[in-house]
Amino acid sequence: MKVQLFIDGQAHLATLGSNLAAALAGLPGRCSVSGQPRAALCGMGVCFECRVTIDGQPHQRACQRVVYEGMEVAREL
Amino acid sequence: MSSELHTDIAIIGAGPAGIAAAIAACAQGAHVTLVDDNPRPGGQIWRGGPSQAPASASSTFRQLADSQARLLSGFRVAAIPAPGQLLLEDPHRAQVLRYGKLIIASGARERLLPFPGWTLPGVTGAGGLQALVKGGLDVRDQHIVLAGTGPLLLASAATLRAAGAQVLLIAEQAPWSQLARFGWALKAYPAKLAQAASLAWQLGGVPYHHASHVLAALGQTRLEGVQLQLGARTLTLPCDWLGVGYGLLPNTELLRALHCQISQGAAEVDALMQTSQAGIYAVGEATGIGGVDKALLEGRIAGLAATGAAAAAQALAPKRKRQLAFAALLDKHFALQPAITQLAQPDTLVCRCEDVSHASLQLFDSWREAKLQTRCGMGACQGRICGAACESLYGWQGSGDRPPLLPTRLGSLLEPTLAKANPT
């Protein structure tokens, strides 16, 4: 089953129950403090590289969250 | 849910160790609360919960479901506002948990070490990539290289293959002599040998190189390829994902915050899994890396000991000796080769949160001074990644954990039922 989430305003489909970091893989991600592109590293909540803004709250770790219908994700913090 | 909860036994971490502890403690009639920051129970190995777990885990999950344990998934321990209290937080709420006894089953994380290009998207931990795949990452027909050290490389490769990926090769840094001795020693552990054989079977055809490591990840804005040292030769390979992990490190932040004695990076425990602090137990990877069997056993011992069944707990002690001997084998045979800590170039970033380079850190003699002058370790991960890297590269011991344990909403720190405030 699929759910619809919004990534930077664009609708995307993701498998129900999947992890947000997995759903974001392959899309350009956040930039580091010196402007380098970054994406999930540890997959388990330790490195904070997968941070995104979820429903308006910045600095959320995508790898610790499961996607849900209507989830709004922004890749910049 | 009210904002304050009470329990006889609080267990932090719902991996095999925490689950086993919960089952044992519940069976003794105790009121148990199991807390884990992941959306589902299972920890690292059974990530994804009951529905994705292997057959061998299903009876454990069933026993957990049948027990009276209260499961708080998605909650992390954020701070210890007072003795006997834990401040928990999930994405929406904060919660104070008051406990009688505490069992810490916080597991382990990967040791991730810097090499040129390691910050590129597409480069992950070896177990990290496995975790992402267990979380639904689609790797069908993707080309993947795994590198680093230890049995986790094999486990990860098996998961990736099962998910349809093409694992191009595995680069293990340990030399053949060490691996052969490990293989030989494994004979004393038929169960482990069977696990290893089954992994080898699942991996049929994936080249496994010893004395080999990553030199650099290549690409502009995303990983495009990898440069490898394979024994005496170098090789450049295009790939979509690169998973690199140099073994596991126990998660000790919570233990340290509770002033539990740590030695060689893991919790010090007695035969009944009690730490240096009375009433606080540590189990599983948190007491030293030894895998799932050790985790299950230690969880059971602590679950019994914490509920007063000392004799039953004591009876399991000899079994644990064997598990510890196996853990020692892992440690010895997968020790890091010197080359691994010399891969970073001057411009390679060591601290990824604050983007601090190897060159700027080399100017300092201690973690504290480097931190104050460069911001290394001051970012979001609070040194969880770069602390281990600095220890391996420069021999620095990190220091000075401060609350919260993980970044926490300011509002959660004000959870009203915390200790009463009365400044004049």
Add this chain to the structure above:
Amino acid sequence: MNPVMHGDVLIIGAGIIGSALAEQCARRGLRVAVAEAAIPAAGTSAAGMGHLVVLDDNPAELALSRDGLARWQARRHELPANAEYRACGTLWLARDEAEMQEAERKQAGYQQHGLSSNLLPATALRKLEPALAPNLAGALQVPDDAVLYPPVASRWLLQNAQALGAQLWCKAQVSSVDDEGVARLADGRLLRARHIVIAAGNASATLLPGLPLKPRKGQLLITERYPQRIRHQLVELGYIRSAHASDGDSVAFNVQPRATGQLLIGSSRQFHDTDPAINWPLLQAMLSRALEYLPSLRQLQALRSWAGFRPATPDKLPLLGKVPGHSRLWLATGHEGLGITTALASAHLLADLLCEQAPALDPTPYNPARFGPWSLADQHHPVGVAA
């Protein structure tokens, strides 16, 4: 054992005070050595906020903080980028009409001394800082105040001194001093200089028992990066009351926007608590206070909290000058919550005294003789290090 070093001035302690003094003495051509028990800039100077602020509670405080700020301003372009100097100004926040009147009094005082400041009514305040609670009555803006990152600024001062020939001895804990210009290190080595300056922060009292210096604990909390949420250092007008309370625990709203986009939230003051661990009730009181002024803080991620110890004298003014009854032993400590602001001013004043030149500021209010006299530490007693 023969002394291993000879020089004009030996400075004990490489916090921001000792480092600023080392630079100033070296600039004047003195042969300088600095003995630091641990590592430079890792004591109180690593724990504070780095608000460069003119405080006007009494004339002596005003004179020193004003001179200190002016000296930082004059050197702002010399500072390395990672010292994060930013001329963000201060907004002194008034909750009600009574506090607004206090703001007016404060403005009159600044004006009298030729310092610029603007009274902001509620609407103007909201425009400047929309995140502030809507019920505030207004503010006094002091545009010339600034912030910096103290550990880097402190290390920079010391490096300047070293570039001019000053010697730095790290892991060199002084266990006793005498009035002959000899300092004994914990490892037995002796250092000799014409003058010895004790700039050891809170630990100064271990070298001079009876020194009226008490550690005053302060807690801070820093958030993740939230760029552009706040642009000025925000302080409640009640801050002075908290800073000058002579006893008891107090909190005051004080939030600083860091160059990184992080928010540094303060502050608390406590005597009688020498435990470096966080005091939760007080942290909570401090955060509750912060939420009254900035309600949207509630959702921000707190990264880390910590405590530091301000070296405080009974009158909250520093000790700058000769140890009473001694000819070669000097003090440069006791800067409480203003040592970052006043470091350069203190260094100039003390260097003038050391060189027997007339200081630009009247040194009397800071003269240690206002409290003395004290006896020297027993040579055989080991000495603790600053918290």
